[in-house]
Amino acid sequence: MKNKRILIASWTFYPAWSYGGIARVMYELAAQYAKDGYEVDCISTDVFDNTTRHDKSEDTVDWVKIYYFKNLSNRLANKLKFPVPLGLKTRLKHNIKNYDIVHIADFRNVFNYQIYAQCKKHAIPYIVSPFGCVPYEMDAKFFIKKIFDLLWSKNMLKQAKYVTVQTQSEFDEVHKFWIKKENIKLIPLMVDYEKFKNLPARGSVREKYGISKDAKILLFVGRIHKYKATDMMIDCFFDYQKKISDSYLIIIGRDDGYENHLKQYVKELGIEKKVLFVWAIYYPENMNYYVDADIYFMAPSHREETSTASLEALACGTPSVVTEQADIPFISEYNAWSIVKFAREDIVQRLLDVQKKDSDSCKQLIQEHFDVKSIKNNFLELYF
Known part of the structure; x- marks a missing residue:
């Protein structure tokens, strides 16, 4: 099994720690896979902090090959959590067939849509870890979330091999999206102890x-x-x-x-x-x-x-x-x-x-x- 290729898809990743826990968790997970002998790549974006972009387009950290795609707007990504990666679709069209599984982090955004669309087109299995992003909140992005769900994001969850959740409450929220219970797996958040x-x-x-x-x-x-x-x-x-x-x-x-x-x-x-x-x-x-x-x-x-x-x-x-x-x-x-x-x-x-x-x-x-x-x-x- 160690010759299997894993693609981690997380629009925040090493070293964008200012964006919160998802970047850290997905990095720790990818690094552990690589240490175990799996071939692990990550696709991400160039976010770094409030005002700065990451200055590399590629890097290798802890045996994980990382590809950073430039965002259309760092402000959009930072303030609205709305990454729009340039060039990602082209790379996926040519390379996604090389992977045995894709692990998508977070939920509603253009970055994830492009990955989901290519996984679907090339019949590549994927799992989704929404990290608490499924529920609706009465905020400025409420209607945007509704539109995303009508167009594609609800289908992204339905067609995933599995959707992973951290707690029973998140399990219940995901199940409301008509995701079968057997396709929802409860796996706690993690740190490298x-x-x-x-x-x-x-x-x-x-x-x-x-x-x-x-x-x-x-x-x-x-x-x-x-x-x-x-x-x-x-x-x-x-x-x-x-x-x-x-x-x-x-x-x-x-x-x-x-x-x-x-x-x-x-x-x-x-x-x-x-x-x-x-x-x-x-x-x-x-x-x-x-x-x-x-x-x-x-x-x-x-x-x-x-x-x-x-x-x-x-x-x-x-x-x-x-x-x-x-x-x-x-x-x-x-x-x-x-x-x-x-x-x-x-x-x-x-x-x-x-x-x-x-x-x-x-x-x-x-x-x-x-x-x-x-x-x-x-x-x-x-x-x-």
Whole structure:
């Protein structure tokens, strides 16, 4: 089976970490396949961050050959998550027949449509991992999503060999698209636990910001965007710090046009000295923040499914408190902390209930249920 050729199709990929967890997860998965002896290629786009494009058209990283296609507009890709790759269709027409399986990440976009169309034309089997992107939200892209679904994206799911989901709630959402239950496979999100075995010493972040060793630090890592319900996080922390005065909230992430609003809001609440904003940082630098934090905390109001950052925090031994919209399977069973309803009082109480870090339980949860070295085999069983 090792002579099988795998094509990973992800419009965000190495090294575009600012675009979130999909880029990291698909890279980790591809790298594991390559280490196991499979021939792995990846097609992606030239996105890098808010203002910059990736400067290479091809690269090889960890034995994975990567092809980057220039986007028609970096702004469209960055602000609206709408990649329009130039030249991709031509390459697919000539090369897609060389692959035994195609793994498509994300869901509704032109990049994925071109891949789906060529897979269908040349009878190449493919699987789709939507990463929580199936549900409709009442936002600016609601009608665009509806149009995409009418034209092709619903058929892309129906005709896939399998659709993989992270949680039971995502399973239910995908099933609403009339996808047969036997074609939906529940496979949790993943991290490479090996990278988190040698953690930095606790204290560097506290020393940097003048935070005492006994103070409580709540941490959020992700895009600073109104859809992340960052206002709710601020509100919950405002209540939390009334009960635990020696406490801080650190928000790490790229600004998607909402940071100034949040800074003004925390100033109005009078807690600007307790809420720290840090521009996006990535592995391994972010490990210092995970290790020094007492709780990883996120409270999205819309369905996101499992967050890569929450798994990284757990891998560093830091408990997570997240709302149901960002579910982490098995977390309560391991005393790694908790899933809570999207309600201010409930969230605050759950944060207050976390008395100490049970780091061993957090790490055990990741090792036993979310390590890429075991989860990759679940995908391989679907591929071939």
